[in-house]
Amino acid sequence: MSYTHFNLTTPTEWVAHVEINRAGKLNSFHEEMWHELGEIFTKLSHDPNVRCVIFSGAGDRGFTSGLDVQAASKGPLMSSEGSDTDPARRATFLRRHISDFQACINTLETCEKPVICVLHGIAFGLALDLASACDIRICTKNVRCAVREVDIGLAADIGSLTRLPKANLPFSWIKDVCLTAREFGADEALRVGFVSEVAEDKNKAMQRAVELAGTIAGKSPVAVQATKEVLNWSRDHSVQDGLRYVQVWNSAMLQAGDVKSALMGGIQKKKPRFEKL
């Protein structure tokens, strides 16, 4: 598979690496890109050769500067399309557009395999929508994050405002960064828990991501996918609903051959091999 705006590689067995490939424009996004992103993650979700995904941006300058403002200013949000109609029809047009945009980004969260996001350098606006939809976030020391929507007069949210409160970051801090659009760096990101790890530079961060992804890919894919699924379900439901869901999910999953393989591996002190999923 080869894509126009993203590089797709396999840094290590069972691991896919999706790299935003538009370094010249600081990996900023236009509409065609988020549609392609949605396509990629929809495929990876069911690809039996993939057990963990790394998501990062090409080049030294940053993960992504967010929306490509020039493209956006010609795109549907700013374009005059539908502007001759009344505000209700324009609203319908915009709602459909946001819905479609959200659906593309949402594939990062609904991807059955864990997604590790590597944030380096500039990570503005859409960068946080993307990162929030991933499972694990690590960053470099030089990262510069910002929720930019209030700064460009836009309350448009493709997931940051919805997912940050669910990422269990202190609510006072979330409101501070979302209402001021101020930047925050690696130390702060780690302290509040937005990222779970900070690496010296991009190389180190990528090494670490590959290592982490390799570890996860070495586990039973049945167990790994169940873990992602149950954690996400639990985030959005009561504990009682969570416990019930786990019962039902695992009533099938505990029948996996992986359980025996893992136990045997443990006893025989050698790394178990698990069937594809």
Place this chain on the structure above:
Amino acid sequence: MSYTHFNLTTPTEWVAHVEINRAGKLNSFHEEMWHELGEIFTKLSHDPNVRCVIFSGAGDRGFTSGLDVQAASKGPLMSSEGSDTDPARRATFLRRHISDFQACINTLETCEKPVICVLHGIAFGLALDLASACDIRICTKNVRCAVREVDIGLAADIGSLTRLPKANLPFSWIKDVCLTAREFGADEALRVGFVSEVAEDKNKAMQRAVELAGTIAGKSPVAVQATKEVLNWSRDHSVQDGLRYVQVWNSAMLQAGDVKSALMGGIQKKKPRFEKL
């Protein structure tokens, strides 16, 4: 507008400052006060001249020591009113009273504009109910916070027990401070995320609050209010419900002139001016 128990000032353009004005009694609250507080924030919520609110307590000694115990002991909770009736009628009387009390405090959260709470010195009991209902919390180094309900034999909750778990503070810590009623200071408040910033003293904290409020007030009020609204909605709903709500909210809000103003401001490198809201 002038009030009996609160000072209402305008420290900088678009910013309102509500100060509890009962320093002689450590800004402790009696019933008349929370009704006036409710009135104030209900008005500020729709006041087009206000884009951000600061909430603090007068004097050096503290934000507020909570309920005025002397007044409370004569008030409805302790008074003999309704006590000659049976426990069911007394319960109805108390439920209505708590409901009414909560409704007043709730205006801090439902105020459409962000509310920044400045905590200094003593901040006991009701102090935390109030602070939890605000959007951003900053404190001074000398702050002394305590959830006091268990200490006065009261499980009465005007919002702390309900909002602290939703403020994304570690649950083990929440239970520790709520079950022991022990004090905690600025360092601990910052570490767990109850506040997002600590200032050297009250002056510095107020300066910082005004600066922060000024920053927020300088942004598009359409974007700022949407941000507060969507963050609060997302806290209480699933991610899917959050994303849908954002679509609908923004289908109208993206039609604001602010988007163009902000973009132009960005290109022309000058601060945009936004219409009232």
Place this chain on the structure above:
Amino acid sequence: MSYTHFNLTTPTEWVAHVEINRAGKLNSFHEEMWHELGEIFTKLSHDPNVRCVIFSGAGDRGFTSGLDVQAASKGPLMSSEGSDTDPARRATFLRRHISDFQACINTLETCEKPVICVLHGIAFGLALDLASACDIRICTKNVRCAVREVDIGLAADIGSLTRLPKANLPFSWIKDVCLTAREFGADEALRVGFVSEVAEDKNKAMQRAVELAGTIAGKSPVAVQATKEVLNWSRDHSVQDGLRYVQVWNSAMLQAGDVKSALMGGIQKKKPRFEKL
């Protein structure tokens, strides 16, 4: 009351201490044990002589190493029982088994009295399910925690995956430790908020737990139980539902004699005594 697999003692007035008593096997659990645990906490929940509970593991080596793998390999999850039937019937068998297991662990959460968990040394797998169901977690410096399910090919969750996201720990961190099964120690546990306190060693941790439990036990049991109840309810409901629940709960609870006792105690500067509950 005397139990086979647990020691039940009273380290200080109103405080019960439940100790896993299988140090020879690193306090690992077999089925009989979680049933007995469920029985114990069901009784403590309504025991008027108990106002706070401490939960810990016997011996120096650790809190618990989790499931007794040898016992488990002969138990229902691994046994051939039901394996001659089709996967649907096997699934039903497993679902019932997980449901029953969860119900036992759930008694820690539904126990009306606060439960303080002391984690020392090894705390693997089931250790985290147990600890997550407790109210307050403290640990020793030498603690070694790990969510082990992905490592034994099992996605079986008896509560960790459901409760960790609700314990308000950073979601990126939760996914990191749950997907990699890596160990984490005391510093990390404190930093992310999994524990609210770290003690030098097991003795110090137990002393601290008894002190904490004693403090809580000294408060009005009406207020303490209401606090646990309302915090847990709020975790799983919207703020509006939480505020309503508090109104109703406290309409009865504010009629407790404890309120007067506590107020008098405060005025007369002596420790109030509260009636049993």
Place this chain on the structure above:
Amino acid sequence: MSYTHFNLTTPTEWVAHVEINRAGKLNSFHEEMWHELGEIFTKLSHDPNVRCVIFSGAGDRGFTSGLDVQAASKGPLMSSEGSDTDPARRATFLRRHISDFQACINTLETCEKPVICVLHGIAFGLALDLASACDIRICTKNVRCAVREVDIGLAADIGSLTRLPKANLPFSWIKDVCLTAREFGADEALRVGFVSEVAEDKNKAMQRAVELAGTIAGKSPVAVQATKEVLNWSRDHSVQDGLRYVQVWNSAMLQAGDVKSALMGGIQKKKPRFEKL
């Protein structure tokens, strides 16, 4: 208490009758009216002399023809107020207006005492918003109901679209009448369950309402209010949440002297008298 747009009478002990008093204009509503309505029901909710409320329209022609279109066309929805601003600001203006309107109608539902709605003749548009917020609906044979919003190009909903699906009426029927704006009469209203009773004419309907209200007012007000509260809560929550709420609510309410009075009344075969609430 005397009101401008409504007659407030006491047809029988403990029963209040609120009558829309604008027969000349077919009881159609303008803004001042719904504010007064909100005031009335807020007062009745806590009035210890009222145990049940009847709500109806004056005159022969009908309950209400809904919004006073002439007034509305000069009112905020149609007025040019805010129309010089951009669509986002106009949307904010409209949202606040709808919110305020809904809050007034909502007092019918939040009134602690049951509200019986009598529908006769014309009952269009707002009539259904009002009726849906009441507890019991009875109508006359000549009633002509219609959900009119789609007919006047308005999707404005003050509660019909939200409450009809929760009134347990067949969803296919709800969509039929809401999407076509067609009229439906007494037989259909009874068949689908929108009303629970049909009377020959307005006199009979009023007699029946007074009889029904008298019956309810003769019961323990503690039990009656609990019944309304728990039914409404259960409508919006899961069965488990409903059962828990009942436990807590009744832990206070079962302590009412009413229980003894009712039991004694039953044994002594005479109507018990209950204390005010």
Place this chain on the structure above:
Amino acid sequence: MSYTHFNLTTPTEWVAHVEINRAGKLNSFHEEMWHELGEIFTKLSHDPNVRCVIFSGAGDRGFTSGLDVQAASKGPLMSSEGSDTDPARRATFLRRHISDFQACINTLETCEKPVICVLHGIAFGLALDLASACDIRICTKNVRCAVREVDIGLAADIGSLTRLPKANLPFSWIKDVCLTAREFGADEALRVGFVSEVAEDKNKAMQRAVELAGTIAGKSPVAVQATKEVLNWSRDHSVQDGLRYVQVWNSAMLQAGDVKSALMGGIQKKKPRFEKL
């Protein structure tokens, strides 16, 4: 298995019949009885020889007259136990008691096998709590139903007020019968949907129940249990959550041998036999 207060028989293969056996007292319930009921249904839930359950009352006079008032007047609700303590402690005592009572009745709903309730003659108070917790309700022509709580000054709800709104009966009708405590008969019960069938007399009703139970018991138990489970889950969740739950539940259940058996049975035109569950 033999029980004190209930007859347990097997009217046809795979069908259990639980009969309230206290005809002399109109099958009225005292505390020991609901505990035994809970025990019975907990066992039936997992009994592989049972695929459908019928629940009815012995004798000609009625299903059950509800609580045994004489017993109740000596029981915990009315007894002086706990009455020397303050209202808060009494409330705790009552809450625990209601919770325990609800848990027993709840076993009818959580029983994995469908429960058919046959209502005849007197069916007052607790009768409706019991019937509401069953899956299918049929009644005789002479049935006399009443929600009696408001008549005995009690708002105590063991499930009627919580489950009737979820049984999709018209809300106006529910409030009518719950607020007036009036009786309703077979025709009304069928018209509003409380029962799905009316039989001429008790004999016919029992015959019909056995026939119905036999039909259900002849289907794949995997499919039958899934159907009950998914319908109950869907009642309490959104459609999206329902669809997801179905996916997960059936991912295991579709692997049943029953699918092949049923298909073969269909092709070969003979009744398939299904393995126990």
Place this chain on the structure above:
Amino acid sequence: MSYTHFNLTTPTEWVAHVEINRAGKLNSFHEEMWHELGEIFTKLSHDPNVRCVIFSGAGDRGFTSGLDVQAASKGPLMSSEGSDTDPARRATFLRRHISDFQACINTLETCEKPVICVLHGIAFGLALDLASACDIRICTKNVRCAVREVDIGLAADIGSLTRLPKANLPFSWIKDVCLTAREFGADEALRVGFVSEVAEDKNKAMQRAVELAGTIAGKSPVAVQATKEVLNWSRDHSVQDGLRYVQVWNSAMLQAGDVKSALMGGIQKKKPRFEKL
């Protein structure tokens, strides 16, 4: 647009008619068909020339007999694909398959325009999943409906079990027809509310559907789409959440030119024309 398995016509202005075109096989479905169905409704949802959709089956014999059993027996559910793997992997395969199937049927519900389902003759199994996902259901006198899953040993649910309880049909009746798989006809369907209208025969039913669709298509499309959206949202949320959603939705929609057109139309007594949406 032309399709393989469906006829797409325009019986009257603004109305699309989707007809299942496989009368030879009683309109039974194989996998290719539900994918095409999903495609069609996804397109219609945003097609500005369509304001209402009719959905029916070709031929005299029936709407659809459900799954094409022969095709299904070769399809993924029955095929040996994945059967050589363990039950956990097979479960994953099945879950993805059900999810995909549900997503296709779901397009009927998420289609922004109302969908009227015409049921005639045979309407078994999948027929009810399809019909439940539509907005308005009408049927012919000779309709024969059945929820067939339990009869073919399948608990597979593509939406019936999830949506019937939300269609506000009596729960006892739902469980009766879902657990017995028995047929029910037009009278019963109307009595319980599954359909809102019965027509003499298929011709009459189609005429009626076109009439109904024409009526709806003549209304403001802004109002019609809002009505469908808000009713569906309200079904799945609390009344408070419903009211809030309406406020936000209508803050944009009330700005439609349709409001003025409709008002003018009313005054000038001529049918208003509304802009496309």
